[in-house]
Amino acid sequence: MKCPVDKTDTLSRIALIEGLPAMQCSNCGGVWVDSNAYLAWRKGSGEAESPKSAEIKIDPAWDVDELKLCPNSGRIMGRYKILADTDFHLDRCGHCNGIWFDKNEWDALIELGLRDKINEFFTRPWQDEIRTSEARNHMDNLYLEKFGADDYEYIQKVREWMKDHPKRGMLLAYLQASDPYKI
Numbered sequence: 001m002k003c004p005v006d007k008t009d010t011l012s013r014i015a016l017i018e019g020l021p022a023m024q025c026s027n028c029g030g031v032w033v034d035s036n037a038y039l040a041w042r043k044g045s046g047e048a049e050s051p052k053s054a055e056i057k058i059d060p061a062w063d064v065d066e067l068k069l070c071p072n073s074g075r076i077m078g079r080y081k082i083l084a085d086t087d088f089h090l091d092r093c094g095h096c097n098g099i100w101f102d103k104n105e106w107d108a109l110i111e112l113g114l115r116d117k118i119n120e121f122f123t124r125p126w127q128d129e130i131r132t133s134e135a136r137n138h139m140d141n142l143y144l145e146k147f148g149a150d151d152y153e154y155i156q157k158v159r160e161w162m163k164d165h166p167k168r169g170m171l172l173a174y175l176q177a178s179d180p181y182k183i
Ligand SMILES: [Zn+2]
Pocket: 003, 004, 005, 006, 007, 010, 025, 026, 027, 028, 029, 030
């Protein structure tokens, strides 16, 4: 098996974690995992860990940002974003479903409490969620820039207060009128 990063025959068998066999590159430290092996390990590993992503900031400087060939089937692997607003990608073969972890990526997933979610990363709902979240953050930053922190905070409060207000229509008309006291 050839390492998709070094393109040399440097993969050898390891246990990534107890019960999960994998192939690791002695050169770059990357790891290839068979998806069936992962699912079997996942099934036998008991209760799923819950994600704890909120406070942990990951700076994936280790990510090898290039297209890779699957060490198992030789096909081009897809690159999938794992978290919103982070350059953390995993490479996965759409042909044999094998997954490539660059050095540190597996450890980072453990730290994030995501090691039980890996099969979900490559699904439409997970990828849609990332896109939605990134679009939202983008707009958030734009408003912050346009309004300034104080005004933005203020108008968010007003918006929240108005959202389900029974007199919402009238309140909006009051705000928009140039002189609400002149009929
Ligand atoms: Zn390698």
